[in-house]
Amino acid sequence: MQHLTRDEIRQSLTECGLKATQQRIVVLEAVTELHGSHPTAEDVFQRLRPANPTISLGTVYKTLDTFTExxxxxxxxxxxxxKRYDSNTMTHSHIYCSKTKEIVDFEDKELEQLLIRFFSERQVENFEIKGFSIQLTGCKVEPDKKISITKVSK
Amino acid sequence: MQHLTRDEIRQSLTECGLKATQQRIVVLEAVTELHGSHPTAEDVFQRLRPANPTISLGTVYKTLDTFTExxxxxxxxxxxxxKRYDSNTMTHSHIYCSKTKEIVDFEDKELEQLLIRFFSERQVENFEIKGFSIQLTGCKVEPDKKISITKVSK
DNA sequence: TACTGAGATAAGAATGATTCTTAACTAGGA
DNA sequence: TCCTAGTTAAGAATCATTCTTATCTCAGTA
Structure with missing residues (x-):
């Protein structure tokens, strides 16, 4: 979901049964631009405020909620x-740093397959699974450097 | 961590380098009694209030924080x-119902092993892993019935 | 056992995040 | 173009949490 034109955004709103208002367009635009940083409503608001000085924070909250639904x-x-939002709705997992409050995405097809296989052998009664995700919690070693996940050969 | 006597609680507080105050004892007691329900500070407060009418909500917040640290x-x-707290500090995972906001624990040694093996082949750079957990998100089918996870034979 | 100081607590104010309310506005179909 | 259901702006209200400060208590020591 990267760099959609306004018309494409307009279209995907309509497809979801939502009126394509100016506010919704710019909110969705801002969230996708902030992709990867898991923004809060406030973050999104700050991002789009300069170009849209009349939009209200309440609208941003409500719109993000609507989009989540x-x-x-x-x-x-x-x-x-x-609350933090993610424009990546694919199955993926997160690394949390409890020091910096950062959330880093990671996507790993192998891990995903592993879990799909695992849960196909389990049954969760009275529950319809919509998705799953893994979180690693811990601390960054050097707060200024990035976190990345790599495969190592044994 | 079930049904500890007050003296045992007192002792484990001291072991953690904390003064064994009346308030800490009853907070810890309440959280362990609420084990499995992932209570909020408010839940804990409500639980212990009848027997401890002078304790303040602020103390409960601070104490839960201290215990987490x-x-x-x-x-x-x-x-x-x-924020919600869990008296089970072992590695385990959670099932979230987005309808009822319920959080159900599940512990699965096989899953844990699977993940330990997986992450031993991955390297997360600049990050010290403290723990991991899986979440399943979805919806309860019948809101009044329980959720449980079972192994099925293929 | 009484004394003492570091740390803990009660109470409530302050802050931060989110939701609610309501009147005005607008997208999009007739 | 007109109409209306749905949306929005603005700010009040609410909820969760943290902060502040004066008072109190635990636990070690005389």
């Missing part, structure tokens, strides 16, 4: 603080 | 709302 966005479970 | 409790990452 229709599945256009995903709410990231995080350790307290404020 | 010493590792006596774990904070459960959850989808927004309020």
């Amino acid at each position: 229709t599945g256009m966005l995903r709410r990231v479970v995080s350790e307290g603080g404020s | 010493t590792g006596m409790l774990r904070r459960v990452v959850s989808e927004g709302g309020s």
Whole structure:
């Protein structure tokens, strides 16, 4: 979901049964531009405010909520603080740094397959699984450097 | 961590380098009694209030925080709302119902082994892994019935 | 056992995040 | 173009959490 034109955004809103308002367009635009940083409502608001000085924070909250309900966005479970959103709605997992509160995505097809296989052998009664994700919790070693995940040969 | 006597609680507080105050004892007692329900600070407060009418909500917040720092409790990452705590500090995973906001624990040694093996072949750079957990998200089918996970034979 | 100081607590104010309310506005179909 | 259901702006209200400060208590020591 990268660099959609406004018309494409307009279209995907309509497909979800939502009126394509100016506000929704710019909110969705801002969230996708902030892709990877798991922004809060406030973050999104700050991002789009300069170009849209009349939009209200309440609208941003409501719009993000609406998008989450229709599945256009995903709410990231995080350790307290404020709600954070993710424009990546594919199955993927997160690394949390409890020091910097950073959330880093990682996507790993092998891991995904491993889990799909695992859960096909388990049955969760009275529960319809919509998705799963793994979180690694811990601390960054050097707060200024990036976190990355790599495969090592044994 | 079930049904500890007050003296045992007192002792484990001291072991963690904390003064064994009346308030800490009853907070820890309440959290362990609420084991499995992943209570919020408010839940804990309500639980212990009748027997301890003078304790303040602020104390409960601070105490839960202190316990989390010493590792006596774990904070459960959850989808927004309020912070929730878990007296089970072993590696385990969670099932979230987005309808009822329920969080159900599940522990699965096989899954744990699977993941340990997986992550031993991956390297997360600049990050010290403290723990991991899996979450299944979805919806309860019948809101009044329980959720349980079972192994099925293929 | 009484004394003492470091650390803990109660109470409530302050802050931060989110939701609610309501009147005005607008997208999009007739 | 007109109409209306749905959307928005603005700010009040609510909820969760943290902060502040004066008071109190645990636990070690005389």
